[in-house]
Amino acid sequence: MNPEGRLSARESEILCSIVRAYIETGEAVGSRTLSKQRHEPLSPASIRNTMADLADAGYLSQPHTSAGRIPTEKAFRVFVKSLPVRMPSAANRERILNHFNNSESIQDRAERSSRILSELCRAVGIAAALPSVSQELDQVEFLPLSDRRILMVCVTRDQQVHNRVVQVDQELSPDDLTSIRNYINWNFSGWQLADIRRELLSRIAEERAAYDRILQSITQLYHKGLFTLERNTHVHMDGASNLVGLDLHLTKERLRDLFRALEEKQRVLEILDRFLESSGQLGVFVGLEEAHPAMKELSLIGLSVDLPGGLTGRIAVLGPMRMDYERVISTVQQIGAVFAAI
Numbered sequence: 001m002n003p004e005g006r007l008s009a010r011e012s013e014i015l016c017s018i019v020r021a022y023i024e025t026g027e028a029v030g031s032r033t034l035s036k037q038r039h040e041p042l043s044p045a046s047i048r049n050t051m052a053d054l055a056d057a058g059y060l061s062q063p064h065t066s067a068g069r070i071p072t073e074k075a076f077r078v079f080v081k082s083l084p085v086r087m088p089s090a091a092n093r094e095r096i097l098n099h100f101n102n103s104e105s106i107q108d109r110a111e112r113s114s115r116i117l118s119e120l121c122r123a124v125g126i127a128a129a130l131p132s133v134s135q136e137l138d139q140v141e142f143l144p145l146s147d148r149r150i151l152m153v154c155v156t157r158d159q160q161v162h163n164r165v166v167q168v169d170q171e172l173s174p175d176d177l178t179s180i181r182n183y184i185n186w187n188f189s190g191w192q193l194a195d196i197r198r199e200l201l202s203r204i205a206e207e208r209a210a211y212d213r214i215l216q217s218i219t220q221l222y223h224k225g226l227f228t229l230e231r232n233t234h235v236h237m238d239g240a241s242n243l244v245g246l247d248l249h250l251t252k253e254r255l256r257d258l259f260r261a262l263e264e265k266q267r268v269l270e271i272l273d274r275f276l277e278s279s280g281q282l283g284v285f286v287g288l289e290e291a292h293p294a295m296k297e298l299s300l301i302g303l304s305v306d307l308p309g310g311l312t313g314r315i316a317v318l319g320p321m322r323m324d325y326e327r328v329i330s331t332v333q334q335i336g337a338v339f340a341a342i
Contacts, residue, residue, distance in 0.1 A: 129234045313339055
């Protein structure tokens with residue numbers, strides 16, 4: 001290993017061979033095993049010396065004195081970076097395409113994506129469709145109800161429709177509501193909601209607002225939640241049972257904590273938001289302890305894609321650190337492309 005801490009070609013090759021062998025068998029890997037697997041001859045003694053250097057650098061650990069070595073999270077990260085891009089097999093591609101036949105709604109696509117991810121990768125498949133955080137206003141509509149109640153309808157350009165019934169302190173006539181609707185649609189259609197909120201607050205704060213009947217009326221509706229919309233998300237997850245039986249070195253209590261976390265829709269969204277930011281860029285994250293203590297020996301492979309109507313799609317596989325990364329990566333990329341295109 002050079003003074004800068006970078007791995008030499010031999011060290012990188014041996015390390016990746018250890019990771020591959022460990023993924024395949026789940027057993028500690030010894031120098032004799034590697035020596036027999038190599039195409040180019042290298043003595044077990046030379047391999048042992050390299051393995052000792054890798055262990056000193058934190059890439060390998062030794063569970064027992066007489067046992068071989070197992071790769072650490074640091075080793076898996078090096079291994080993942082070395083992987084070539086591999087497309088799914090023709091059979092898998094056909095299976096994926098057939099799985100999406102007659103899939104029309106975004107919710108249906110998300111549900112089918114999570115299911116096929118789980119089946120093909122033998123891990124937890126996650127698929128989500130959620131509005132962009134920068135939603136743009138298309139139009140608003142207001143309908144008067146009884147007892148000073150108003151139905152506020154806000155349509156955004158990602159084709160989401162948000163309804164809310166509110167009760168105002170001062171009654172607003174149908175003509176008042178028509179004037180408010182026209183004012184907002186004329187001035188703010190195409191604006192991002194966050195920008196509308198800032199601009200309205202600025203206008204309401206101006207002295208002229210006290211003499212402007214429309215702004216006075218808008219003030220009532222603004223404080224009742226106009227333009228403060230809940231994110232209408234579709235999140236689907238399949239295959240949590242694939243984690244059962246894995247040797248994740250968890251106590252029963254920690255394992256229960258893990259399954260409780262995966263059952264919480266908001267917790268799953270937070271994990272996706274945390275790790276999958278850039279659209280179109282594949283993310284591979286090894287060891288997720290910072291997301292949840294029980295996820296220390298799990299990895300997340302995922303992708304964000306742009307969906308029709310301004311929605312953002314998240315496709316991900318959550319599985320053991322000892323997973324078939326090449327297979328999972330190619331499957332995630334293929335399903336992401338189909339999910340976004342249909």
